[in-house]
Each structure stands twice: as C-alpha cells, then as structure tokens.
Amino acid sequence: MRRLKLKKKSKQKAAKQQPPPPAATIVVAAAGTNPAKSSKTSAARTSSAVPSNDDGPAIWTGRMGTATFVVNVESPCSSTASTARADNCAAAPASAEKNDLLPPALVETQRTITSSTIATVESEASLYSAAGGTAIVAKSALVAKKEEPVAPYDWGMPGYLTPSEALTLELFRDIVHSKPQSYHDAIFSFGNHEEEDYALCRWLRARKFVLDDTVKMVEEAVEERKVATLHNFYPDAKEALGVEEAVYKTQYPQVFTGGISKDGKPLFFSKPGVVNIHGLQVTSTPDGVNRYQWHCMHHTFASVLRDRVAADPTYKRYQSCVVMDLEHLSRSTVNAKVLDIIRHQSRVDALCFPEILGICVIVNAPTFFSAIWSIIRRWLDPRTAGKIEIFSFKGSAERRLKELIDADQLPSDYGGNAPSVAETIVRQGDREGRVARRVTKLMHVKAHSHVAVEVEANEEMEVVVYTRCIGGALFRVEASVLHHHHHHHSHLHVPHPRGSHREHIAEHTVRCPTERAVENAAPYSDTVARCLRGPAKYHVVGEAAHKSRLSAADHFLVVCNIYGNNEETL
Numbered sequence: 001m002r003r004l005k006l007k008k009k010s011k012q013k014a015a016k017q018q019p020p021p022p023a024a025t026i027v028v029a030a031a032g033t034n035p036a037k038s039s040k041t042s043a044a045r046t047s048s049a050v051p052s053n054d055d056g057p058a059i060w061t062g063r064m065g066t067a068t069f070v071v072n073v074e075s076p077c078s079s080t081a082s083t084a085r086a087d088n089c090a091a092a093p094a095s096a097e098k099n100d101l102l103p104p105a106l107v108e109t110q111r112t113i114t115s116s117t118i119a120t121v122e123s124e125a126s127l128y129s130a131a132g133g134t135a136i137v138a139k140s141a142l143v144a145k146k147e148e149p150v151a152p153y154d155w156g157m158p159g160y161l162t163p164s165e166a167l168t169l170e171l172f173r174d175i176v177h178s179k180p181q182s183y184h185d186a187i188f189s190f191g192n193h194e195e196e197d198y199a200l201c202r203w204l205r206a207r208k209f210v211l212d213d214t215v216k217m218v219e220e221a222v223e224e225r226k227v228a229t230l231h232n233f234y235p236d237a238k239e240a241l242g243v244e245e246a247v248y249k250t251q252y253p254q255v256f257t258g259g260i261s262k263d264g265k266p267l268f269f270s271k272p273g274v275v276n277i278h279g280l281q282v283t284s285t286p287d288g289v290n291r292y293q294w295h296c297m298h299h300t301f302a303s304v305l306r307d308r309v310a311a312d313p314t315y316k317r318y319q320s321c322v323v324m325d326l327e328h329l330s331r332s333t334v335n336a337k338v339l340d341i342i343r344h345q346s347r348v349d350a351l352c353f354p355e356i357l358g359i360c361v362i363v364n365a366p367t368f369f370s371a372i373w374s375i376i377r378r379w380l381d382p383r384t385a386g387k388i389e390i391f392s393f394k395g396s397a398e399r400r401l402k403e404l405i406d407a408d409q410l411p412s413d414y415g416g417n418a419p420s421v422a423e424t425i426v427r428q429g430d431r432e433g434r435v436a437r438r439v440t441k442l443m444h445v446k447a448h449s450h451v452a453v454e455v456e457a458n459e460e461m462e463v464v465v466y467t468r469c470i471g472g473a474l475f476r477v478e479a480s481v482l483h484h485h486h487h488h489h490s491h492l493h494v495p496h497p498r499g500s501h502r503e504h505i506a507e508h509t510v511r512c513p514t515e516r517a518v519e520n521a522a523p524y525s526d527t528v529a530r531c532l533r534g535p536a537k538y539h540v541v542g543e544a545a546h547k548s549r550l551s552a553a554d555h556f557l558v559v560c561n562i563y564g565n566n567e568e569t570l
Contacts, residue, residue, distance in 0.1 A: 156205035158197040190302040206354035233298035240291035246429020251279035259409035261321040273329035319358035327364035363397035439560040450541040455534030463528040469554035472511025472545040478502035
C-alpha cells in the first residue's frame with residue numbers, strides 16, 4: 001500500500017518509490033475557486049504532497065495503487081473566496097494553516113489511501129463545503145496520464161488536462177447545468193451529439209481555462225445568437241442570402257468538399273482571392289451574408305460533423321482542416337467592405353463557435369499579403385493564429401497539403417484526385433441534379449459588354465441577370481451557330497437585323513425597381529432567355545438603356561446556367 005506523502009523528496013527518490021504513471025485520477029475542488037487563474041496550481045505542483053505556503057488554492061496529491069488522488073482546497077476566508085462566504089470567515093483564526101482547511105482524512109500523517117479513504121474524503125468534503133463551498137469530483141479520464149509535456153494540438157483536450165484544468169472543467173460543468181436552456185444551446189451549437197467534455201473544453205480553451213472569462217464569453221454568445229435563434233439559424237440558404245447558394249458561391253467560392261484530412265478533420269476550401277465584392281453586392285446584402293454565416297455553421301457544418309461521427313464514432317474533436325486560396329488576390333480586392341466581412345465573420349466564429357479550427361493552410365499568398373495578414377491577425381485569438389500556415393509558392397503548398405490530405409480526398413485543382421472545388425460547388429448547389437456548369441460575368445455596362453458561352457448538343461442554357469441598377473440595361477442573346485430544330489422562349493420576338501452574322505434569339509431590358517436598389521433590400525434578378533439549346537455558341541450582350549444614368553455602382557451579374565440532357569424543360 002502506498003502512503004500519503006507529506007514531505008518533499010528528491011526527484012530520484014520519488015521516482016523509485018512511486019508507482020508507474022497513474023491510470024486514473026480523482027480530483028476534488030471547492031466550488032467558487034478558479035484554479036486556472038493561479039499559476040500555483042500548475043501540473044508541476046502535483047509532484048509534491050506538501051502544501052505551498054503561497055496564497056491562493058493549493059494542491060495535494062497521494063497515490064492508491066495506480067490511481068492518483070488530487071485535492072484542491074481554498075479557504076473560505078482566502079482572498080479569492082466569494083463574498084457570499086464572508087460570514088464563515090469571522091469564526092476562523094486569521095493564522096489558520098492550510099492543513100486546517102483540509103478534510104481530516106487527508107491531514108492525518110501516515111494515512112493509508114484506500115478506496116474507503118476516497119469515500120471518506122468525499123463525505124468529509126461535503127461537510128467542509130457547508131463551511132465554505134461545494135466539493136466537485138472530476139472524472140478520472142480527463143487528466144493527462146503521462147508525466148510528459150502535452151503536445152500543442154492536445155492541450156486542453158479531455159485526457160490531456162492538468163489537475164487544475166480538470167478542476168476548472170468540473171466547476172464550469174456545474175455552472176452550465178445550473179443555467180437556462182439558452183446557455184446550454186450556445187455551448188452545444190452543433191447539437192447534442194458532441195460529447196459534453198469535448199464541448200466544454202472547446203470553450204475553456206478559448207479563454208485559457210479561466211473560468212470567469214469563459215462564463216462571460218458564453219453569456220456574450222447567448223446574446224449574439226438571440227436574433228438568429230428566432231429564425232432557427234436560417235435553415236434555407238436561399239432564404240438567408242436572397243439568392244441561390246450556388247450563385248452566391250460563384251462570387252465567393254467556399255465549400256466543405258466532403259473529404260477529410262489524414263487525421264479525420266472535415267475539409268473546407270475557400271477562395272477569397274477571387275471574391276467579387278460587386279458581384280456579392282448585386283446577389284446578396286450585408287445582412288444576407290451574416291444570416292448565411294449562421295446557416296453555414298448551424299446547419300452545413302453541423303451536418304458535416306454528424307456525418308463524421310456516424311462514419312467514425314471515435315471522432316470527438318470538432319475541428320476542421322481549412323485551405324484558403326489567395327490566387328488572383330489583388331490590393332483592390334481587399335477593400336474596406338471585404339475587410340468588414342472578414343472582421344464580422346471572425347468575431348462571430350471566435351465568440352460563438354470557439355476552437356473549431358484544427359489547421360488552416362493559406363496557399364498562393366501574394367507578396368503584399370504580409371501587410372494584410374498583420375491586420376487580420378489582430379482579430380484572431382493567438383492560439384488560432386498559431387494554427388495558420390502561409391505558402392506563397394504552389395509547389396511547397398501542394399507538398400504540405402499532401403502531407404495533411406490523402407490524394408483521393410484532395411481536390412484535383414490542388415494536386416489530388418478528388419473533384420475540383422468548382423465541380424463540388426456546382427454539384428452541391430444543384431438541388432435537382434441538372435446543372436452541369438455555370439458561366440458568370442460581372443458587367444459594368446457603359447457602352448456595351450458581352451460574354452460568350454458554348455453549349456453542347458446535349459445541353460441547354462438559361463440566362464439570368466442580377467442587378468441593383470434602376471437605370472437598367474438592354475440584354476440581347478445572339479447565336480453564331482443555330483440549328484433549325486432549335487427553339488426558345490423569350491420575353492418578346494425580335495426580328496433578325498439585316499446583315500447580322502449572328503442570329504438574334506432574345507432581347508430584354510433588365511431594370512431594378514427603385515425600392516429594391518437600396519443596400520439591404522432583397523436582390524433583384526430577371527430572366528433574359530431560357531431553353532437555349534446546343535450545339536451553338538451564344539453571345540450575351542449588354543448595352544446601357546440610359547447611359548447618362550449609369551454610375552460606378554451600376555453592375556449587372558450575368559449568370560448562364562447550363563443544364564445537362566434531360567427530358568424536362570425549364
């Protein structure tokens with residue numbers, strides 16, 4: 001039997017007498033303490049069974065076979081005790097030793113630690129709590145089992161906690177269980193399938209296991225979620241954005257591909273380098289983008305996580321592997337409006353969905369990105385920023401991605417064998433399974449602008465235009481090759497102009513109603529032509545309806561949806 005050690009010993013002697021690393025740990029803490037706030041409660045202190053004379057909570061340890069018994073005690077009269085216990089302090093001597101505050105079962109010298117001792121300590125801790133606080137017992141599996149430094153990616157995870165972190169977790173658990181449902185819902189934002197220990201530790205890691213700061217963070221998250229909660233976090237992406245999700249993603253490509261990294265994290269690819277802020281302005285609104293963020297986290301990402309748990313029940317760490325592509329990023333792309341979107345999304349993600357980033361690999365970073373990164377980094381938690389790797393050269397980026405992701409999971413546009421990001425966006429965005437591809441062009445119509453699209457024999461196309469321009473523009477669809485069996489639908493019949501080398505198919509003026517032209521009004525769209533069948537090369541031409549009324553803000557997003565062979569017509 002092992003006896004409770006009450007004197008410091010050298011590391012060599014302790015190593016000889018102590019059993020192998022503990023297989024289990026029992027932790028008792030006084031409620032109202034915040035062990036994580038005090039450096040006195042670090043893992044290093046658990047190697048000694050002698051209480052420190054320093055102020056603040058202290059940790060005592062003793063062993064029973066392969067189990068370690070850890071007790072954290074805070075005096076009801078200590079400087080960190082709550083004011084609610086002030087009455088209890090009056091009867092306590094000012095010079096009381098910390099040993100006087102321990103349950104008697106742990107104070108007796110040469111006391112043998114047995115299973116009955118543990119039961120006695122828990123019972124006496126309850127009596128102790130009547131004089132100053134509530135005793136909490138931490139689950140044994142939470143504390144690190146090895147006396148070795150914890151790897152950065154394991155820090156703060158269940159099974160890798162220090163005794164003081166385990167104490168804080170139990171205090172936080174007790175608080176969460178006493179709070180209303182809205183508090184619980186904020187923590188388990190991805191659903192109750194997330195194991196409680198892992199969910200609580202996500203929030204604690206975000207605030208370095210400082211209990212008061214974590215509680216404050218959850219309260220702020222509850223407030224931030226209030227409006228979105230009333231709408232069930234916008235389950236329909238189209239209703240959230242005001243436009244088809246796939247159309248929105250043509251202007252800001254981003255998608256969970258369905259693949260996973262080598263360590264099981266879901267893959268998310270984003271291409272801010274090709275984000276088109278003017279295209280976003282005509283297809284959605286700032287409020288729409290914010291609503292869409294709630295949709296992505298509560299519905300899209302939550303669904304991805306449920307699928308991962310179903311496929312692999314051992315998957316417990318709710319984190320993703322993010323690849324961010326900055327190819328084609330220019331200084332003009334990163335304007336104030338783009339930075340506002342990034343800042344808002346970073347704030348909401350950090351507050352309401354903490355610690356979900358496993359690793360982020362930024363590829364194709366231009367040389368000037370370092371200046372932008374210095375701004376964005378300030379909006380991120382230092383731990384989050386430390387998970388981000390930046391590559392400027394394609395070759396080195398692909399090598400790193402292949403270290404993290406198997407080839408059959410990595411999209412083909414990043415050196416793998418999986419479908420490209422663009423193909424995945426089209427596939428996921430097409431609810432009916434008919435869209436083969438999309439061609440888009442943002443036109444700023446002053447004199448005239450056009451886009452050419454080739455449609456194969458087994459395909460047909462529709463042309464839709466999005467705008468907030470009240471002056472409007474005239475759009476024509478012309479075909480350079482047209483077969484006699486081709487037939488179409490258009491808003492009006494247009495005679496073929498003499499001498500034209502292209503046949504006119506449709507013509508329509510697209511003009512946004514005045515009430516829909518303001519920033520947060522629902523996006524306006526109009527269909528120019530449908531059922532444009534191949535084989536043919538179509539030209540969509542836009543001309544200003546009232547040239548004098550056009551301004552720099554008058555943009556038209558032309559979306560050409562090309563559908564595969566299907567007996568149904570649009």
